Amino acid sequence: MxxxxxxxxxxxxxxxxxxxxxxxxxxxxxxxxxxxAPATLRTGSRGCCSKEDARDASRVADLLGxxxxxxxxxxxxxxxxxxxFVAEYAAGRTPNPCLRCNEKIKFAAVLDRAxxxxxxxxxxxxxxxxxxxxxxRSVDEAKDQSYVLAVLTPEQLAGTVLPLGGLTKAExxxxxxxxxxxxxxxxxxxxxxxIADGDTAGFLRDRLGPQPGPVVDALTGAVVxxxxxxxxxxxxxxxxxxxxxxxxxxxxxxxxxxxxxSRTVTVGPGEALDTTSVRATAALWLAPRALPLAxxxxxxxxxxxxxxxxxxxxxxxxxLELATAARGVAPGQAAVLYEGDRxxxxxxxx
Amino acid sequence: MAYLDHAASTPMLAEAxxxxxxxxxxxxxxxxxxxxxHSAGRQARRVVEESREQLAAALGARPSEIVFTGxxxxxxxxxxxxxxxxxxxADPRRTRxxxxxxxxHAVLDAVEWLAGHExxxxxxxxxxxxxxxxxxxxxxxxxRSPDDVALVTVMWANNEVGTVQxxxxxxxxxxxFGIPFHTDAVQAVGQLPVDVGAxxxxxxxxxxxxxxxxxxxxxxxLGRDVACVPLLHGGGQERDVRSGTLxxxxxxxxxxxxxxxxxxxxxxxxxxSGLRDDLVRRxxxxxxxxxxxxxxxxxxxxxxxxxxxPGCEGDSLLLLLDARGVEVSTGSACSAGVARxxxxxLAMGAAEVAARSSLRFSLGHxxxxxxxxxxxxxxxxxxxxARRAALxxxxx
Ligand SMILES: Cc1ncc(COP(=O)(O)O)c(C=O)c1O
Numbered sequence: 001m002x003x004x005x006x007x008x009x010x011x012x013x014x015x016x017x018x019x020x021x022x023x024x025x026x027x028x029x030x031x032x033x034x035x036x037a038p039a040t041l042r043t044g045s046r047g048c049c050s051k052e053d054a055r056d057a058s059r060v061a062d063l064l065g066x067x068x069x070x071x072x073x074x075x076x077x078x079x080x081x082x083x084x085f086v087a088e089y090a091a092g093r094t095p096n097p098c099l100r101c102n103e104k105i106k107f108a109a110v111l112d113r114a115x116x117x118x119x120x121x122x123x124x125x126x127x128x129x130x131x132x133x134x135x136x137r138s139v140d141e142a143k144d145q146s147y148v149l150a151v152l153t154p155e156q157l158a159g160t161v162l163p164l165g166g167l168t169k170a171e172x173x174x175x176x177x178x179x180x181x182x183x184x185x186x187x188x189x190x191x192x193x194x195i196a197d198g199d200t201a202g203f204l205r206d207r208l209g210p211q212p213g214p215v216v217d218a219l220t221g222a223v224v225x226x227x228x229x230x231x232x233x234x235x236x237x238x239x240x241x242x243x244x245x246x247x248x249x250x251x252x253x254x255x256x257x258x259x260x261x262s263r264t265v266t267v268g269p270g271e272a273l274d275t276t277s278v279r280a281t282a283a284l285w286l287a288p289r290a291l292p293l294a295x296x297x298x299x300x301x302x303x304x305x306x307x308x309x310x311x312x313x314x315x316x317x318x319x320l321e322l323a324t325a326a327r328g329v330a331p332g333q334a335a336v337l338y339e340g341d342r343x344x345x346x347x348x349x350x
Numbered sequence: 351m352a353y354l355d356h357a358a359s360t361p362m363l364a365e366a367x368x369x370x371x372x373x374x375x376x377x378x379x380x381x382x383x384x385x386x387x388h389s390a391g392r393q394a395r396r397v398v399e400e401s402r403e404q405l406a407a408a409l410g411a412r413p414s415e416i417v418f419t420g421x422x423x424x425x426x427x428x429x430x431x432x433x434x435x436x437x438x439x440a441d442p443r444r445t446r447x448x449x450x451x452x453x454x455h456a457v458l459d460a461v462e463w464l465a466g467h468e469x470x471x472x473x474x475x476x477x478x479x480x481x482x483x484x485x486x487x488x489x490x491x492x493x494r495s496p497d498d499v500a501l502v503t504v505m506w507a508n509n510e511v512g513t514v515q516x517x518x519x520x521x522x523x524x525x526x527f528g529i530p531f532h533t534d535a536v537q538a539v540g541q542l543p544v545d546v547g548a549x550x551x552x553x554x555x556x557x558x559x560x561x562x563x564x565x566x567x568x569x570x571x572l573g574r575d576v577a578c579v580p581l582l583h584g585g586g587q588e589r590d591v592r593s594g595t596l597x598x599x600x601x602x603x604x605x606x607x608x609x610x611x612x613x614x615x616x617x618x619x620x621x622x623s624g625l626r627d628d629l630v631r632r633x634x635x636x637x638x639x640x641x642x643x644x645x646x647x648x649x650x651x652x653x654x655x656x657x658x659x660p661g662c663e664g665d666s667l668l669l670l671l672d673a674r675g676v677e678v679s680t681g682s683a684c685s686a687g688v689a690r691x692x693x694x695x696l697a698m699g700a701a702e703v704a705a706r707s708s709l710r711f712s713l714g715h716x717x718x719x720x721x722x723x724x725x726x727x728x729x730x731x732x733x734x735x736a737r738r739a740a741l742x743x744x745x746x
Contacts, residue, residue: 028673069665072665112739116735116739
C-alpha cells in the first residue's frame with residue numbers, strides 16, 4: 001500500500017512508520033505543523049510541534065529513507081480544535097481536544113488530503129488495535145488510546161493503519177532504540193499540546209476575559225465564595241476553589257456543576273458527584289447493536305470502566321444506567337461503549 | 351531524477367571540486383592559517399590572495415573590495431547592519447532603511463532586526479505586479495526626508511520570481527543624495543552580467559553555492575570608502591570587517607567557480623533562456639490556466655520560471671512531483687519546512703490563495719532538455735491530483 005505516516009516527532013509515530021516500512025509498504029512521512037508560532041525547543045513533556053519536534057520527525061524519516069514533508073495545518077487546528085476548546089469551556093462543558101483533533105484534523109483534513117493525493121491510508125502511532133474495521137484496546141491497557149479514536153467513523157477507520165496496538169509502550173521504546181531512533185527515550189507528551197505551560201485556567205482567562213460570578217453551596221444554597229470565570233472550573237474539580245465560608249461538615253467540597261449563563265459554580269460534597277445515570281447524545285456506532293444493551297462504558301480518557309445498560313432516551317440519545325457509581329461525569333466528554341476490549345460506539349455526555 | 355531547483359543550490363563545477371580537493375589535500379602536510387607568518391601560513395595566504403584577485407577580476411571589482419564571508423546570509427547581514435551602524439554612528443538622524451518589499455529573508459529579517467533592536471525605521475518600497483521596483487518610488491521615498499536615510503538595499507534579481515531590478519538607476523538615485531547602496535546579487539552572479547564597477551553599487555552580496563562553488567562560503571564586495579561596522583570581532587582579518595580564520599579551500603573554490611561562471615555566463619544565458627522559454631510554453635499548453643509570475647524577457651533570470659496553479663496547493667504539487675522524481679521548490683520555506691504564503695508574491699499583489707499555489711522551476715548549468723521533458727511528463731497528472739487534494743479552504 002501507499003501509506004502516509006504522520007510523524008509527530010515522538011517515539012510512537014516513529015515506530016509506527018518504521019513498522020509500516022518494514023512491512024513492505026511505500027511510506028511517505030508528514031509532520032503536522034499545528035502551531036502558527038512554533039517554539040524552538042520543547043520543554044519536557046509539554047507543548048508540541050516545536051522546531052525540535054519537526055527535526056526529530058525528519059531525522060526518523062531520514063533513517064527510514066522515506067520522503068518527509070511538513071504540512072501547515074495551523075489554521076485548521078486553531079479553528080477546529082483550539083477555538084472549539086475555548087467555546088466548549090465557555091458553554092460550561094469539558095471538551096477533550098485530543099479527541100477533537102483526531103476527529104477533525106488527523107483523520108479528516110489529513111486523511112482526506114492523503115487519499116486525494118493517491119495514498120491508500122494514513123499510519124499513526126496511536127495505541128489501539130484496528131483490524132477488519134474492529135477497533136480494540138491496545139494490549140497495553142495503561143497506554144490504550146481507543147477512547148480518543150472511538151469518535152472516528154467506519155469510513156475514517158477504513159483509511160487508517162495502527163501498527164502499534166499489539167505492542168506495549170516498553171516494547172515500542174525498545175523497537176525505537178533497536179532502530180537507532182534518537183527519540184527512543186523522549187518523554188511522552190502529556191497535557192494539552194497547545195497550552196505549553198499547563199495552565200488551562202490562565203489560557204482560558206486570556207481568551208475569555210474575567211467573568212466573575214458566585215460559588216454556591218448545593219446543600220444550603222448559600223454563596224460561599226466567588227470566582228473570576230466559571231469556565232475555569234470542571235465538574236469534579238477540588239483544587240482552586242477560593243471558598244470564604246467553610247463547609248458546615250468540614251469536609252472538602254467539589255465542583256458539582258457549572259452554569260455559564262448565570263456564571264454560577266455549584267459546589268458540594270464528593271458523594272454528590274456520584275451518579276449511576278448518564279445521558280449522552282450524538283451517538284456514533286462502529287459495531288452496531290440493538291438497544292437496550294448490557295455492555296461497559298468509559299466516561300473519560302484513562303477513566304474507570306463501568307458495567308452498564310444502554311437504552312434509548314426517547315430523543316435520539318442514550319440513557320446509561322451504571323452498575324457502579326461514576327464520580328464527576330463531565331458534560332462534553334465522550335461516553336464510549338465497549339464489549340470487552342472492543343469499541344462499540346461513542347456519544348457525547350450531555 | 352530531474353533537478354529543477356538550481357536557485358536553491360546548483361551542482362558544483364568539476365573544476366571547483368578539483369580546486370577544493372587539492373587545497374584540502376595540501377592541508378594534509380601543512381597546517382595553513384593564512385594569518386600565520388611562517389611558510390605554511392604564507393602558502394595559505396597566497397591561495398587566499400590569488401582567490402581574492404580572481405574573484406575581483408571576475409566581478410569588475412578591486413581585490414581590496416572583496417570581503418570573504420561564510421554565506422550569502424552573512425554578507426547580507428554584514429552589509430545591512432554594518433552600514434546602518436556606521437551611518438547612524440556618523441549622524442544619529444540617519445535611522446531610515448529603504449528596501450524593496452521583495453528582498454530575501456537574509457535582508458528582510460536583518461532589516462527587521464535593526465528596527466526591533468536598534469531603533470531603525472523601515473520603509474518597504476512597493477513593487478509592481480511583476481516584482482519590479484520603479485526608480486521613481488525610490489526617489490520619492492528619499493526625497494521625503496533625504497537626511498535621515500542610512501542606506502538603500504535592493505536585490506539584483508529575485509530568488510523566487512526571477513525579476514531583475516534596475517540596479518544601476520537605483521544606485522545612481524541613492525548616490526545623488528550621498529546614500530550608500532547595497533544589492534543582494536546572490537541569484538545574479540553567473541546568470542546575468544554582474545560588473546560591480548559599472549553598476550555603481552557600494553556593496554554587493556554573493557554566495558558560492560549558487561554558481562557552482564562550494565556551500566558555506568560567500569563574499570561581500572564592499573567599496574573601499576564604505577564604512578561598515580563588523581558583526582564579528584576578533585583577529586582583524588578581512589580589512590577588520592570580518593574576523594575569523596578563512597576557509598582556504600572554500601575561498602579558492604568560490605573564486606574559481608566565479609571566474610568560470612562569469613566567463614560562461616553569456617553562453618549559459620542564451621542556452622537557459624531557450625530552455626526556460628520552452629518550459630514556460632509547454633507548461634502553459636499542459637495547464638492552460640497556469641499563471642506565469644514575474645517579468646518577461648530580459649528582465650528575468652534566464653533559468654527562472656515561476657507559476658501559480660489555481661486550485662492547487664504548492665506543497666501538494668511538490669510532494670507529487672518529488673514522488674515522480676522531479677525536484678522543485680515552492681520558492682519560500684521557513685526553517686521548520688512550513689510553506690508560508692510568499693511575501694514576494696503578496697508584495698506583487700497576489701492573493702494569499704494564489705501565493706500558496708505556486709511553484710518555482712529553476713534551471714542551471716547542468717540542466718538539459720530531458721529535465722524539462724521529465725517535468726512535463728509528470729505535471730498534467732500531478733496538477734489534476736493536487737486540485738482534488740486541495741483543502742476545503744482552497745476549494746471554496
Ligand atoms: C537572494 C538570496 N539572498 C541570500 C541567500 C542566502 O544565501 P546563503 O544560502 O549562502 O546563506 C539566498 C539563497 O538562499 C538568496 O537566494
